[in-house]
Every structure is written in structure tokens, then in C-alpha cells.
Amino acid sequence: MGKRVGMEVAIASAEAAALCKFDVAAVYPITPQSHVAEHLSDIVHEGRVDASFITVESEHSALSAAIGAAGTGARVVTATSSQGLLYMSEVLPIASAMRLPIVMIIANRAVSGPINIWNDHSDIMPMRDTGWISFFADNGQEVVDMTIQAFKVGEDRRVMLPVNVNMDGFQLTHMVEPIIMPEQEEVDRFLPAYVPYAALHPDNIVSMGTLGMPEIYAEAQKSKDVALVNSIKVVKEVWKDWEKQFGRKYEPIQSYRTEDADIALLTMGSMGETAEIAVDELREQGVKVGLLKIKLWRPFPFDELKKAIKGIKVLVVTDRAISFGGPGGPVFSEIRSALYDQPKRPKVVNYIIGLGGRDVTVEGFMDMVRRAAKGKLSERYEIYGVRG
Amino acid sequence: MNTAMKNPKSIIENFEIYAPKLVSKEEFFVGGHRACQGCGEALAIRLMCKALGKDTVITNATGCMEVISSLYPTTAWKLPWIHVAFPNSAAVGSGVEAGLTALRRKGKVADRRIKSVAIGGDGGTMDIGFQALSGAMERGHDMLYVCFDNEAYMNTGIQRSSGTPFLAATTTAPAGKKIPGNQVWKKNLAEIMVAHNLPYVATATPSYPIDFMNKVKKARQVKGPSYIHCFVACPTGWRSTSETCIKMGRLALETGIFPLYEVEDGKYRLTVEVPEKRRPVQDYLKGQGRFRHLTPDQIRVIQERVDIEWEALMIKVKHSKSRESLRAPRGV
Amino acid sequence: MTEKKWPETWQEVNPGCMVFRPGSASEYHTGSWRAKRPIWDNAKCIKCGVCYIYCPEGCINEDKDGFFQANLDYCKGCGICAHECWPKAIVMVNEED
Structure with a gap:
């Protein structure tokens, strides 16, 4: 069983991503997500996870780089909040349309103006129709658990969609909470190695992000919608698996x-x-x-x-x-x-x-x-x- | 009259006559793409891909080349290719590089170097994608960025970009009675890339295909960020005839409007000689409808500006020094 | 990848509209756009390949004797090859002629 620790929730979310052995993190810091960005880079620079950390120059580029990396078949994590999420908005529906299982940790924060760094849900709500799976966490334990679950759900071949894990800015991100941190061995058992559906590599050539003319656009959108609607089965299945292995129950x-x-x-x-x-x-x-x-x-x-x-x-x-x-x-x-x-x-x-x-x-x-x-x-x- | 015929000596010096025969016959960007007749950009991409070879991943900004090459369920590309959006080709390309590097290091893909190459038009590179480009280049990714500059937003209908030359007519900077076309000078993005301290920056045009391909090969070899600014004629947007596509690039060089050079660790070198006495800019301007409205006075202003820029470039060619030894050390 | 009838249904469309058939754009023939076609005079041709290198369609091929010709399935008739051929071995002729 995992160890019970007292840990700031933002840091715990980065630790959870580390347990999933991500390959690439592309994150732009923004209050109140910054501790996630900092801690992910710390994990990479200390060599605790063998990964590339991309210090992108904006959130738009954070998600864009995440898409590029996910396109190569890498397991990718990113994180953002508020204006950052809105700045990503152009790319959000593309990530899901390209069926790339990126995991995004969101520290929910109010949207300007007036500028306000504190918590509400006005950042994720305008983004709700972009085709991502969205989890909402109540507490630090759920943030950790859902981050790990997110990779398993998104990467499932029946799903292939990006997942965001929402945690309230400050109310969660900056709280030190008692959290049971799963052991690496436990997570390894729960989360299989990621086998991408397709990957950008000359050994198996693919074109990603092609042009959909009017005669195919609706079909492409329907196929994405059905994938998202049907993903609830996989979410529930993964939550059952989680409960079996970790004893903590999750329901929609x-x-x-x-x-x-x-x-x-x-x-x-x-x-x-x-x-x-x-x-x-x-x-x-x-x-x-x-x-x-x-x-x-x-x-x-x-x-x-x-x-x-x-x-x-x-x-x-x-x-x-x-x-x-x-x-x-x-x-x-x-x-x-x-x-x-x-x-x-x-x-x-x-x-x-x-x-x-x-x-x-x-x-x-x-x-x-x-x-x-x-x-x-x-x-x-x-x-x-x-x-x- | 064909400029090559007018000046065969310079052609023989600068373009080895039989060099095309030595170029790889393998095509990675195939016919069937929907580019306009005589598209300089499609040609440049075809040549770039030949020079890059198969161990390459292309990231394409939204624009003409993405539209004409990727109509689902088909693709003109025989290289791994990804398109995401208009302003983020460099960012996506940097992610491709980071992903491939991490996966290779972790033994999850074959242990060989795959080059990430991001491309975009002048709009996707010089304007809306400028921040992403600056970021990706500054971060030192092992990637090449090639801007195909046809000097306006051609895909959306010939609107002005920061690559549009002074006084050129575009659909958002028309040659009106009061305001005769684009009112500002073209942004020099190659210079801005040099200021990023990149190991390799070059200008190129498919009118000098061997020069262009050599630069692509050189840039590919660089372990780090490199940038090529490729000048491509757009007969549709320039209101020029399709068969003069190559000639336009040649005239741009011979007038000094678009010199071909490379900058290796800060050291400038002209790669294609320009005749001692440069041709007057008018030779370049006159074949293009976008410049048809220019008065002799306006042409003189353009000539003066080209002369000043040429001199500035020559000073750099003469006096710049390589700072290879000062390259920032890169971590793992 | 198995061949699918076009246009595809939503069940058939590839996830992410990915395309796994490199170079499949060649199924589309752009030759129908052409108003003029290039004709080579091999007596004048010096086999330099300048036409080959400058073709935006990549549709000019070298034959076994080292001469060149355009694949008219793709040639859009832009005329670059004729314009750049400095021995003037290529002429553009109207399609209807």
C-alpha cells in the first residue's frame, strides 16, 4: 500500500504524473498552477523521471508542443489555469480531434476581467465543448488518483482522447493535505505501457491533422463525439479497477x-x-x-x-x-x-x-x-x- | 527572354549544369497536390524533402501547403507529417523533437536520429507564429524551421503580411489613389533569427535549387536549432505568369532584393555570387502585377533601400566572425 | 489499411482523420487543369535535368536514354520547364491543338 504523506496538492499532482513516468512535459507557469510546473521540472531535472521538460513560451505553445510530442507516441502531461487555458483554446479541440491522449492538470481559476487569480470554474466552462474528458476532484487524494486514472482512460484504444483533471486553484493547489501516495510498483501494475495508435516516425508513415472537406467533416465530428460519449464505459471500468487495487471508490x-x-x-x-x-x-x-x-x-x-x-x-x-x-x-x-x-x-x-x-x-x-x-x-x- | 540565356556565364558559375542529374530521384512530396500552376512553394517543399531524406518528421503550419497536400483521405507526403494550427508550427515541431528525443533515449523507438522540421508560410512564421518560432529557436531544440516566404497571406486571398515588400499591392494593402499599396518595409526575419544566436541561418530560393538543397542538408546536420528563410514566388498572388516563377527568384538575387547567404555561428557568407553591377530593381518589379502601379520615384526609393541593405550585408560578410566556441553548452 | 468506399461513414473515418497511405494524393490527377502541355525536342535536349529539378509537381521523369518527359496525369502546364530550358528543347503547345 502507498504511504500516507502530508503534501501540497499541486506538488502531489506532479508526483502523480511522475508515477506515470511521462515522457514529455510542456508547461507554462501561471498562478495557481505554478507549483505543478515547477515541480514537474524539478522531477525531470533531478532525473527522477526520464523525460523532456519543455519550457514553452506560452500556453498556446504548451499544448501545441504537447500535441507534437504526443504525435510521436510519447506520454505527455501539461498543466494550466484560467487565462492560460483560454489561450490554449484554439488548440484544445484539435488535441481531441487528433485523438491524442494528453493529460492536463488544471488549477481552476477565475477568468479576467477584472483580473483575479482566485478560484472558480469560469476557465474550464467555456472549454467544456472541446472534446476532452473532464474530471473534477474534491480533494488532494482525488487529484492524485484521477491524474493516474486519466492516463489509463485517455490511452485506452477504445477512447484515445485527452483528459483534464480539474482541481480548484488555491483551495486545493496550495493546501497541504494528507494523501496516500501510491507506490511506483502499484502504479506500474495499474497503468500499462502506452502503445500509441499511430506515431510520427519514418518507419510507419502517417499524416496527422489532415484537411476535412464538407463531405467528411461531419463524419469526423460524429466519430469524435461517439468516442467521447462511449468513454464513460472505460472511465467506469478504470474506476472499478482502481477501487479493486487501491480501495478508493470513484463514481461519475x-x-x-x-x-x-x-x-x-x-x-x-x-x-x-x-x-x-x-x-x-x-x-x-x-x-x-x-x-x-x-x-x-x-x-x-x-x-x-x-x-x-x-x-x-x-x-x-x-x-x-x-x-x-x-x-x-x-x-x-x-x-x-x-x-x-x-x-x-x-x-x-x-x-x-x-x-x-x-x-x-x-x-x-x-x-x-x-x-x-x-x-x-x-x-x-x-x-x-x-x-x- | 530567359534570364539564364541572357547571362549564361553566371548560370554556369553558380549552377552546375548537370547538377540536377545528381539529385536524389526519390520524391517525398508527390504530384497530385492541389497547388496552383507554377507554385514556387510546392517546388521548394519538393526540393527540401529530397534534401532532408526519409528520417524526417514534418510539422506544417496551416496555410497553402497544408491545404493543398492533405485532403483527407489522401496525402501528398511520403514523410511523417503533422499539421495542428496556424500559429504553432514551431511549437509543435519542438514537441515532436522532444518526444522523439525522449522516446529514443528511453529505448522506445529505433536508436537513430530523426530530424524534426517545422515549416510555415510568411504569415505562419513571421506574423502569427512569430512568438512560437522565437520560443522554439531560443530553447535550442534540435530542429530546423523553414519559412516559405511568398510575401503575403496567399491562402486566404493575398492579404498583406510583414513579409510583403514596400508598396506591393495586396488585398488588404491595395494600390489605391491615396495609399499606393503596402506602406512599410519588409521585415527581415533571417536577421532576427541570427539575433537568436542560432548555429545556422540561411536564405534560399528554389530558383537556386542546389544551393537551397545544400543549405537544407547543412541545417539538417546541425545539432540544435537552425532556420532557413526560403523566398518563393507565388504567380497567383504576385500577378505574374506561372512560367516566370523561377526567374523571379533569380531576378530577386541579381537585383540584390533577396541575397542568398548563410550565417554559421554568426559568420556571414554569400553562397551565390551576385554580379558586381547589380541589376536595377526595376527588372524584378516590372514582371509583377503587384508592382504595376509604381512610379519612377517610388522605384527609386526602393532602389536606394536595396542599395543600403546590400551594403550593410556586405559589411557583415566582410567583418563578421564565427562564434562557434561561444555556443551555449547543451545539457542532455 | 483496407480500401474504403468514399465518402466514408462516421464508423469508417480514421481516428483523427489520420492518413496511412503516404503519397496517396497521386490518386488525384491534376493533369485536367492543363491548358498547355510541354513537348520535348530531344535533338536540342542536352539532358541537363533543369526541367526535372524545377517541376513543382515532380512529374518530369528521366527515361532510360537520359531524356526527359512529363507525366501528363499531373502536369498542370505551368510552363516552368519550357521557360527554364535554356537550350530551348521544350515548347508549350495548346492542349486543343
Whole structure:
């Protein structure tokens, strides 16, 4: 079994990538991801992993270099945050369209402006439709586990897609948490050597990134979409394998005390832990409340959601990003849409919380539940705690 | 009239008549590609690939060459080839190099040197891809970057780039009554690459194919970053006839508009002699519709500028010294 | 790679639209673009190969006697070969003639 250590989560994510013996890392530092970049380079420069570390001059080049390296059949890791992720946006859908299983660690951070280095999800949300598999971690342990799982899922021949592992900036990246670090031998057993589908090498010539005319573009997009949709089977399989080997269970949607709940909170990311405490306190007060935590954002776990909301009358969806001028937060619109054709569906309300590092307390979550239970939301969505 | 016929002596000196017969017959960039008739860039790529040989991976920026060569489900390439986007050919190429190097070191691919070669047009290199190019070259990757400069965004319809010459008419710098074409001088990217302290920088044109191929071979041998700025005629964008494609490069050299030189560790050397008395720039300008609107005064301004740049280059050729011994030591 | 009917279905399209058939662009014949074709006069040809080296299509080949000719499947009729042939051994003639 792995060793229990106290470790900063950003550093732990780099350690997890090291356990996967990546061949190339191409990373541009950005707060609050910088410790990942620094620690990955440290690992390479100390010779702990035999790899090339590319000190790219931008995030656009980070992902571009990652694609080039992945094209040669290398196992590649990159990491970014906020503006960096947006700067990569041109290349994100190309990485997935080229079916290259790059793993990207994202330290989620608010998007400018005004410039703000603190945590929310407004960086990943505009990037949700780029064809990547998206994991959301609650805590440091999940960051480590999901980073290792990401390589196995992405590299699976039935998937061949890039994967991003989302961890909240500062709330996770800069926290020292108790983490069970798997042993190298354990990871070696879990994660097979990467055998690429194709590789840029004169011994087996391939052209990658060809031009798709109107007569084939739709077919190419459909094949990518089907690969992403079907990848949920592989994700669940890999999580089963993980549970068997490491004893820690992962599900696309994790339910907490929802068995007899009338009302449920729904979160994504580190605020799930605060929400858990709020659920416990409300339960003590006799409120039949539970919590749903989304761990797999893409492909979206429709069936799992439908199962998870059975019996729930009010679903309180929290979002950490705004869809300006849209129907509500991105998670909210996803959930509502997913439940639209259900004969029995809960009332779904939406709070947008924790923007740009705004703290959300246990009391805050309790307040949201109480008000939602009373049906007290006057607007389509509410930015929780906003002044004025 | 064929310039080669007009000046057979210089041709014989600079272009060994039977040299083409000695060039490898193997084609790595095949016919069936959709380039325009008389495309100088397609020719340059064909020649570059011959010089590079099979142990090469090509990274192609978005642009004419990517479009005309890679219509799925076919490819004109007989080399491993990757295209990702417009501004990142150098970055992708640097990743290819890093990947191949790591995999070779770790014994995951055959133990032989595969050269990463990134290519782009003047737009993909000098403008939108400039940052990625600077970064990749500065980082010291063992890679070659070749810019095929046809002096405008030809793929999107002849819009001006920073490679467009002064006063040339393009679709975003038209020869209007008030503003006669492109209002600034062409950016000298080869010089900017020299300022990156690269071991090898060269200018080239397919009009001097043996010179170009020799430079590609030399650049391929460099263990580190190298850059070739390849001047290619675009009959479509230049409003010139397709058969004059080669002649344009020759006139660019003979007028001194595009001198052919190489810079090895800072030491400049002219690789193709230019006649003592350079031809007037007008000889080059007159065959191209993009310069048709020029007045004699404007042509004189261009001539003066070319003279000044020529002198500056000659000073470098005469006085520059190799700083090979000062190359940054490279780690593993 | 097995041959697939074109256009492919989404199940058939290669992952990432990768192409595993190097040089397969030659299946497309650009010769139909041509308005003029090059004709060699071997009496004037000095077999220097200048036409061969300057062809953007790479479609000029040397025969066993060292003379050159264009593969008209690909020749787009740009006229570079005729223009650059300084012994003037190549002339461009109209396709319809």
C-alpha cells in the first residue's frame, strides 16, 4: 500500500504524473498552477523521471508542443489555469480531434476581467465543448488518483482522447493535505505501457491533422463525439479497477446521504467537502437533505444523474461560473436539460457561488438549502451573496 | 527572354549544369497536390524533402501547403507529417523533437536520429507564429524551421503580411489613389533569427535549387536549432505568369532584393555570387502585377533601400566572425 | 489499411482523420487543369535535368536514354520547364491543338 504523506496538492499532482513516468512535459507557469510546473521540472531535472521538460513560451505553445510530442507516441502531461487555458483554446479541440491522449492538470481559476487569480470554474466552462474528458476532484487524494486514472482512460484504444483533471486553484493547489501516495510498483501494475495508435516516425508513415472537406467533416465530428460519449464505459471500468487495487471508490456522480432526501445540493470540485458538513448539520436539524457531487463532467453522466435524483423533489445546483446572458450556470443548464424528458423530475434551482475566490461557508450552503426548500428564488438564478 | 540565356556565364558559375542529374530521384512530396500552376512553394517543399531524406518528421503550419497536400483521405507526403494550427508550427515541431528525443533515449523507438522540421508560410512564421518560432529557436531544440516566404497571406486571398515588400499591392494593402499599396518595409526575419544566436541561418530560393538543397542538408546536420528563410514566388498572388516563377527568384538575387547567404555561428557568407553591377530593381518589379502601379520615384526609393541593405550585408560578410566556441553548452 | 468506399461513414473515418497511405494524393490527377502541355525536342535536349529539378509537381521523369518527359496525369502546364530550358528543347503547345 502507498504511504500516507502530508503534501501540497499541486506538488502531489506532479508526483502523480511522475508515477506515470511521462515522457514529455510542456508547461507554462501561471498562478495557481505554478507549483505543478515547477515541480514537474524539478522531477525531470533531478532525473527522477526520464523525460523532456519543455519550457514553452506560452500556453498556446504548451499544448501545441504537447500535441507534437504526443504525435510521436510519447506520454505527455501539461498543466494550466484560467487565462492560460483560454489561450490554449484554439488548440484544445484539435488535441481531441487528433485523438491524442494528453493529460492536463488544471488549477481552476477565475477568468479576467477584472483580473483575479482566485478560484472558480469560469476557465474550464467555456472549454467544456472541446472534446476532452473532464474530471473534477474534491480533494488532494482525488487529484492524485484521477491524474493516474486519466492516463489509463485517455490511452485506452477504445477512447484515445485527452483528459483534464480539474482541481480548484488555491483551495486545493496550495493546501497541504494528507494523501496516500501510491507506490511506483502499484502504479506500474495499474497503468500499462502506452502503445500509441499511430506515431510520427519514418518507419510507419502517417499524416496527422489532415484537411476535412464538407463531405467528411461531419463524419469526423460524429466519430469524435461517439468516442467521447462511449468513454464513460472505460472511465467506469478504470474506476472499478482502481477501487479493486487501491480501495478508493470513484463514481461519475457521488451521492452523499441522499437515500431518503427530499432536497439535494449539487456541487463540483472542492466545495463538495464544505457542502457535506452543511448536509450533516441540516440532517441533525431534521432536514432530509443530501448531496450530489459530479466527478465526471465530460462525458456528462446522464444515466447516473437520472439514477441519483430518484425521489428528490428540489435539486439545488451550484455553479462556479456564469453563462452570461444564458439560462443560468453551465452546470445548471446541463442538469435541467438532462432531466427535461424525465416523467418525474425535481424542481431545479441555481445558485452561482464562490466567484473569483469568494468564500462559501457551511452556513451559506445551509441557507441555500433552506431558501430553495421554501421555493424562495425570485430569479432564474442567483449569484449567492452578491451585494446590492 | 530567359534570364539564364541572357547571362549564361553566371548560370554556369553558380549552377552546375548537370547538377540536377545528381539529385536524389526519390520524391517525398508527390504530384497530385492541389497547388496552383507554377507554385514556387510546392517546388521548394519538393526540393527540401529530397534534401532532408526519409528520417524526417514534418510539422506544417496551416496555410497553402497544408491545404493543398492533405485532403483527407489522401496525402501528398511520403514523410511523417503533422499539421495542428496556424500559429504553432514551431511549437509543435519542438514537441515532436522532444518526444522523439525522449522516446529514443528511453529505448522506445529505433536508436537513430530523426530530424524534426517545422515549416510555415510568411504569415505562419513571421506574423502569427512569430512568438512560437522565437520560443522554439531560443530553447535550442534540435530542429530546423523553414519559412516559405511568398510575401503575403496567399491562402486566404493575398492579404498583406510583414513579409510583403514596400508598396506591393495586396488585398488588404491595395494600390489605391491615396495609399499606393503596402506602406512599410519588409521585415527581415533571417536577421532576427541570427539575433537568436542560432548555429545556422540561411536564405534560399528554389530558383537556386542546389544551393537551397545544400543549405537544407547543412541545417539538417546541425545539432540544435537552425532556420532557413526560403523566398518563393507565388504567380497567383504576385500577378505574374506561372512560367516566370523561377526567374523571379533569380531576378530577386541579381537585383540584390533577396541575397542568398548563410550565417554559421554568426559568420556571414554569400553562397551565390551576385554580379558586381547589380541589376536595377526595376527588372524584378516590372514582371509583377503587384508592382504595376509604381512610379519612377517610388522605384527609386526602393532602389536606394536595396542599395543600403546590400551594403550593410556586405559589411557583415566582410567583418563578421564565427562564434562557434561561444555556443551555449547543451545539457542532455 | 483496407480500401474504403468514399465518402466514408462516421464508423469508417480514421481516428483523427489520420492518413496511412503516404503519397496517396497521386490518386488525384491534376493533369485536367492543363491548358498547355510541354513537348520535348530531344535533338536540342542536352539532358541537363533543369526541367526535372524545377517541376513543382515532380512529374518530369528521366527515361532510360537520359531524356526527359512529363507525366501528363499531373502536369498542370505551368510552363516552368519550357521557360527554364535554356537550350530551348521544350515548347508549350495548346492542349486543343
